[in-house]
Amino acid sequence: MKAVLVKSPGDADQLYIGEAPMPETGDGDLLVRVKATALNRADLLQRRGLYPPPPGASDIIGLEMAGTVVSRGKRCQRFQPGDRVFGLLPGGGYAEYVAIPEGMTMPIPDNLSFEEAAAIPEAFLTAFQALHWLGGFREGHIVLIHAGASGVGTAAIQLVREGGGRAIVTAGSEPKLQVCRALGATDAFNYKQGPFAEKVLEVTHGHGADIIIDFVGASYLDQNLTAIAVDGRMVVLSLLGGSVAERFDMRKLMRKRARIEGSTLRGRSLEYKIKLTTDFSQYALPRFHSGALKPVIDRVFSWKEVSEAHRYMEANKNIGKIILRID
Numbered sequence: 001m002k003a004v005l006v007k008s009p010g011d012a013d014q015l016y017i018g019e020a021p022m023p024e025t026g027d028g029d030l031l032v033r034v035k036a037t038a039l040n041r042a043d044l045l046q047r048r049g050l051y052p053p054p055p056g057a058s059d060i061i062g063l064e065m066a067g068t069v070v071s072r073g074k075r076c077q078r079f080q081p082g083d084r085v086f087g088l089l090p091g092g093g094y095a096e097y098v099a100i101p102e103g104m105t106m107p108i109p110d111n112l113s114f115e116e117a118a119a120i121p122e123a124f125l126t127a128f129q130a131l132h133w134l135g136g137f138r139e140g141h142i143v144l145i146h147a148g149a150s151g152v153g154t155a156a157i158q159l160v161r162e163g164g165g166r167a168i169v170t171a172g173s174e175p176k177l178q179v180c181r182a183l184g185a186t187d188a189f190n191y192k193q194g195p196f197a198e199k200v201l202e203v204t205h206g207h208g209a210d211i212i213i214d215f216v217g218a219s220y221l222d223q224n225l226t227a228i229a230v231d232g233r234m235v236v237l238s239l240l241g242g243s244v245a246e247r248f249d250m251r252k253l254m255r256k257r258a259r260i261e262g263s264t265l266r267g268r269s270l271e272y273k274i275k276l277t278t279d280f281s282q283y284a285l286p287r288f289h290s291g292a293l294k295p296v297i298d299r300v301f302s303w304k305e306v307s308e309a310h311r312y313m314e315a316n317k318n319i320g321k322i323i324l325r326i327d
């Protein structure tokens with residue numbers, strides 16, 4: 001089969017479409033013809049040789065896909081050849097075919113294209129996990145979402161809105177703030193125009209954020225501890241602003257009775273990811289079907305333009321997901 005391969009670890013020009021062996025399928029796996037996949041920040045790191053796939057996973061890049069079932073292992077029961085499915089992958093999405101455990105797949109709602117479905121798994125499952133499983137999200141909660149226009153950020157805003165909470169975001173440009181507001185954020189701050197913490201306290205009348213979904217890490221830690229509410233929880237999903245904090249005033253942590261929790265999705269056990277996929281499907285698929293939740297797509301590239309797509313993400317240009325059509 002054809003797949004996107006890496007000549008040698010490095011920049012986006014190292015990517016090319018070459019020949020790779022067909023994936024091996026087990027009794028519980030579906031073999032899927034991939035129609036679309038989507039970019040993730042982890043792909044950029046993996047391309048540079050800085051994020052090796054977990055043991056047993058394909059070493060082809062790609063953490064999600066949407067496509068058509070070609071065949072199924074003898075323990076599979078839910079899907080038939082020809083069914084349209086999508087889901088998270090531990091790797092291997094930038095290819096014509098993938099093997100995926102049946103429990104990790106979801107049926108594509110009839111109203112969504114392959115490109116739209118491919119935009120959902122990483123962004124929405126990560127946001128759902130961070131809010132509902134880790135953050136203890138409830139109706140009425142105030143949630144501060146950093147990188148609000150990112151794939152995960154745009155998903156989190158919608159899930160907060162759907163759950164009856166209030167989303168406040170930070171992002172780096174006015175067009176990004178506008179999209180966040182259109183998705184349901186009540187307040188949106190450009191972090192390049194000054195600190196956000198006091199603004200969050202101001203618009204929440206001193207309450208602060210019950211949950212913070214953070215992708216920035218070290219450079220935001222002090223401000224996050226100012227902006228967090230008493231008994232608040234912060235879920236750290238990425239460290240785009242560095243990993244070693246120069247200032248960490250533990251008094252703030254203690255006075256706020258705050259909790260900080262880190263998480264990565266890719267390295268979780270198969271059992272965990274199947275449970276998350278099942279829980280998410282029950283909550284979200286009817287809402288995608290009704291249009292209450294929408295995948296947010298910035299651009300669709302042909303996979304022949306994969307290097308350009310990677311450069312586009314590296315330039316922080318995207319609002320929502322960048323899709324690769326496997327054509």
Ligand SMILES: NC(=O)c1ccc[n+]([C@@H]2O[C@H](COP(=O)([O-])OP(=O)(O)OC[C@H]3O[C@@H](n4cnc5c(N)ncnc54)[C@H](OP(=O)(O)O)[C@@H]3O)[C@@H](O)[C@H]2O)c1
Nearest residue numbers: 041126147150151152171172237238240241263264265316
């Ligand atoms: N832990 C997990 O389980 C998990 C799962 C999925 C994704 N992630 C991570 O979550 C992050 C978002 O993923 P994504 O695919 O949604 O990303 P994305 O769409 O590429 O968006 C990332 C955005 O972050 C902002 N940003 C970059 N550097 C920044 C900095 N130093 N300070 C503040 N903002 C910065 C940029 O927007 P602005 O223009 O607003 O700055 C950028 O567009 C990624 O880092 C990804 O690796 C983690």
